[in-house]
Amino acid sequence: MKETEPQEIGKSLEHITTLEEVLSIFKKLTDKEYKEVRKIEDEKGLYLFDITIPGEIEGEIIEYSYRRGQFEANKHLVDAIQITYYENGVPISGTTVSEIVDGKWKIL
Numbered sequence: 595m596k597e598t599e600p601q602e603i604g605k606s607l608e609h610i611t612t613l614e615e616v617l618s619i620f621k622k623l624t625d626k627e628y629k630e631v632r633k634i635e636d637e638k639g640l641y642l643f644d645i646t647i648p649g650e651i652e653g654e655i656i657e658y659s660y661r662r663g664q665f666e667a668n669k670h671l672v673d674a675i676q677i678t679y680y681e682n683g684v685p686i687s688g689t690t691v692s693e694i695v696d697g698k699w700k701i702l
Contacts, residue, residue, distance in 0.1 A: 611639070611640060611660075611662060611673050611694070612639065612640065613633075613639075613640050613643070615699065616640060616643050616660045616675070619675055619699055619701075620658055620660075620675075622692075622701060623658060623675070623677070623691060623701070624647055624656075624658065626647040627647070628646065628647050629647070630643075630644075630645055631644040631645060631657070638662070641661075641662050643660040644657060644658070644659045644660075645657070645658050649679065649680075651681075653682045654679065654680065654681055655683075656677060656678070656679055657677070657678045657680065658675055658676075658677055658691075659675065659676045659677075659678065660674075660675045661673070661676070672693050672694055673693065673694045674690050674692065674694070675690070675691055675693070676688055676689065677689060690702060
C-alpha cells in the first residue's frame, strides 16, 4: 500500500499526510520564502512541521504549524495547519487555516 493512500483502522479511514502535501499547502498559504523551524517524523511519517516567515511589520514573525491528529474543539482528531502571529517573540493571535476534510486538504 502506498503511503499516500488512506489506511483502514477499525471502521474508519486515516489519511497519512506526506511532507509533499504539507509543503503544497504551505505554498498555497504563503508565497514568501520560509525558514524551517522544526520537523518531526515517527513510524507513520510526518508528525509535526513548523515554518516561519517575516511579517509585515517590524518584529513580527508568522508561524505556520502542521500537526497530525490535533484535537479541535467539538471535533475528532484532525490533521491541521495553524497560523500564529508573534510580535517581538510573543504570540499575539492565531487560528486554524487548513485541515483535512473527508480525506482532502481544505483551506479555511
